[in-house]
Amino acid sequence: MDVFRRLKTFYWPHRRFLFLSIICLIVATALGLVYPNLLRILIDDVIGNKNYGIVPQLSFAVLIVVSIKGCLQFLHGFFGGRLGNRVAYVMRNACYEKLQYLSYRYYDTAKTGDLMSRLTGDLEAIRNFVGFGFAQILNMFLMILFGGIMMISINWQLTLITLVCIPLLAYTAIRFESKIHPAFREMRQAMSQLTTAVQENITGVRTVKSFARESYEVDKFSTKNELYKANQIRTAMLWGSYFPVMEILACMSIVILLGYGGTLVMNGKLTLGELVAFFSMIWYIVGPMWGIGYHINNYTQSKASGERILELLDQPIDVQDAEDAVTLERSQVKGHVRFENVSFGYLNEQHSVHHIDLDAPPGKIIGLLGGTGSGKSTVISLIMRAYDVQEGKVTLDGVDIRDISVESLRREIATVFQETFLFSATIRNNISYGLRDVSDEQIERAAKLAKAHDFITELPEGYNTVVGERGMGLSGGQKQRIAIARALLINPKILILDDATSAVDMETEHEIQSGFREVMKGRTTFIIAHRISSLRHAHEILVLDQGSIVQRGKHEELIQQAGPYRDVYDIQYADRDELESIVAGKQVTS
CATH class of the missing domain: 3.40.50.300 (P-loop containing nucleotide triphosphate hydrolases)
Known part of the structure; x- marks a missing residue:
């Protein structure tokens, strides 16, 4: 998190949007816990006791909860979007201003395509994470916390047995993050090289065509494109090996729940409604753990992008004003x-x-x-x-x-x-x-x-x-x-x-x-x-x-x-002197 700590000056002034977005998401998440309880009441009290008179009240309650949750999710998206856009706006201005004042020494080796990639793709990755990714990661932990509390309140033994696979899910996710982050950084660098190649080719298109080097440029671009494709394939393979493991571990939790929970129902230690509610709430834990890879994806992309943005912002300005610099009139x-x-x-x-x-x-x-x-x-x-x-x-x-x-x-x-x-x-x-x-x-x-x-x-x-x-x-x-x-x-x-x-x-x-x-x-x-x-x-x-x-x-x-000056003079004026001699000779002859 050191990258985002250093970027704090860009998003902290707009923290009110962050807090409002998080609050709306937390409340919407908490309201989601109403569904499992409504299922429990529907099965145990309505169907089990044949108390159908409360169905209208339950339906109205569902309508109210859904409406409030929808409004809160809209506000979460609205505040998150405002936050992300404002942060991206400020960072883009800061990067552009930095580019204006960087010294000639920096531009002696800088590549235009790489700089364009930083001000577009990298800033977009940070905008998405700051606006929505961070709140979603926090929401993931809250879902696990809320779901765990509700499950323990129903049956703490079943909760502990069902969640025995959760530590394995967490370990797998952490291992995945350590491998996917370098892959994303290499992918961003490969994209920068690809962008640079395109920019240079378009800038020098007349030179390319004048030397009939189109095929060479196509081959050169294909090489860089191949590198980018290889990075994409490597990343895809990491994802491909991650999701099956996560799915197996998640399904093991479901199997344990159905096996042990079903036994409790048959022994009368757990009602059918409680088992169904338990089954709904376990997704409050397994779901976020299953989707943690997506959040890690956003986090690692934004982290890699943040490192590239900070690399630009941290560039020293070799030529700058002294503290007591004189302003000329x-x-x-x-x-x-x-x-x-x-x-x-x-x-x-x-x-x-x-x-x-x-x-x-x-x-x-x-x-x-x-x-x-x-x-x-x-x-x-x-x-x-x-x-x-x-x-x-x-x-x-x-x-x-x-x-x-x-x-x-x-x-x-x-x-x-x-x-x-x-x-x-x-x-x-x-x-x-x-x-x-x-x-x-x-x-x-x-x-x-x-x-x-x-x-x-x-x-x-x-x-x-x-x-x-x-x-x-x-x-x-x-x-x-x-x-x-x-x-x-x-x-x-x-x-x-x-x-x-x-x-x-x-x-x-x-x-x-x-x-x-x-x-x-x-x-x-x-x-x-x-x-x-x-x-x-x-x-x-x-x-x-x-x-x-x-x-x-x-x-x-x-x-x-x-000396050198006379040598240059003789070379540049030799033809002129010779021409003047020829003209003078013709005039004499005539």
């Missing part, structure tokens, strides 16, 4: 960024960047160039505090960014990532995502600076055009220009362009760069690019290799030096 932020001997490494890795020093006052443009894994993206990740530095410090206007609240820091930074993401919404909403109150004029101005206004106005609904999931329906360059407009709209003090024009042609890139020069004035700008043309206007270019700065300077300085 936009009007006072200048955007002066400094790296002072900064080193950082990802989980279980050596440093990805080593001893980085740079000074970027307001209005300065810093270019970052380097091969894959050189540390370019890590540098900009440290600026926006996606990760905290391990050595040295990063400052904004002289203040260590670890002493600034994360929200106010990131409000001053706009990032255009290489992998563009658009929401399934209108283009207007995608561009204005970073601001709450924004005018159409501001949106259009940002779109014009990003060279997106012209193609947007040509769309059927213009800025009200709804883009498909992840921006499907737009070209890579169009999506990238919308992302650039989204970044420019928030008027940031620090602008980060992570290969932001990689998906556009050279002509469009030149137009966007012209727009950038206007918005970069007075802002600190960091540009990651693989094209030299995107970095030529930078005030300082840092060339990184294996996490270290191996060259730095302006474009004109770096092309005069032997």
Whole structure:
């Protein structure tokens, strides 16, 4: 029960629904004991004594009891449903909020399908148990208690002999729980893997089709589906071995009751009505014990689901505000960024960047160039505090960014990532995502600076055009220009362009760069690019290799030096120089 003790903060505030649900169920269960007594009176007093005059009273009593019990069962379901739904609502919000504030480090390894499974299937299992399962388990014990008391009041010797198999039923149920819980946890994990496989396939369906790998994906899914089926079969086999044992033990109690009780009736020590009432009440004990497997099923599923939910909620947030964190005032932020001997490494890795020093006052443009894994993206990740530095410090206007609240820091930074993401919404909403109150004029101005206004106005609904999931329906360059407009709209003090024009042609890139020069004035700008043309206007270019700065300077300085920058320049401009020579030769000949 440790799992539900830790989840107490979610359901305890709504305990009134739990208590009302339990009270209604207890009273309804107690009223159920009226039936055996009515049977006893009917057989012994009415039929045995031929006192048929009380039949109308008995019928009316049955009608009253059935009506009250029905109302109480309805209220039990109503209060239980309210409890389960409220708990699920609060937990779902808590999980979603946790996902919003978890650090980048968590998402480096998290799987979308697994997270979706936790917020759907696992929460549903907890909702069902909290709303109804717990009350049903309590009711099971109450049925055994009430039934036992009534049976003892009739004949305590017959009660003890009849219930001799109950300890065996309890032992079998406990043994079953110890085996079924790991099976259910493995089944939930297998379902998460299955969901992840489907999510990844749907997300990457264009890649799958472009490589004609449909059959491979079918085989991969079949393997995971086979694992899930194997877990289902294993669980079914456990259930299959459990129910026959429980049925045999339950039937043994009935056989003992009929054998010994029948003997008592024949010897005149027990009336026939009492035996029939006894037979009805034994199901108040055997029935719950027989159905304990169902309750164990609900309990173990919800327990396994609760463990997965707590695993998410217990995830540490690596990057969070310090106790005395400073909240930046936009009007006072200048955007002066400094790296002072900064080193950082990802989980279980050596440093990805080593001893980085740079000074970027307001209005300065810093270019970052380097091969894959050189540390370019890590540098900009440290600026926006996606990760905290391990050595040295990063400052904004002289203040260590670890002493600034994360929200106010990131409000001053706009990032255009290489992998563009658009929401399934209108283009207007995608561009204005970073601001709450924004005018159409501001949106259009940002779109014009990003060279997106012209193609947007040509769309059927213009800025009200709804883009498909992840921006499907737009070209890579169009999506990238919308992302650039989204970044420019928030008027940031620090602008980060992570290969932001990689998906556009050279002509469009030149137009966007012209727009950038206007918005970069007075802002600190960091540009990651693989094209030299995107970095030529930078005030300082840092060339990184294996996490270290191996060259730095302006474009004109770096092309005069032997090194990685000159090598990249020669590769990118070799064809252009050759073409210019050919054109010049033709002009001379003519």
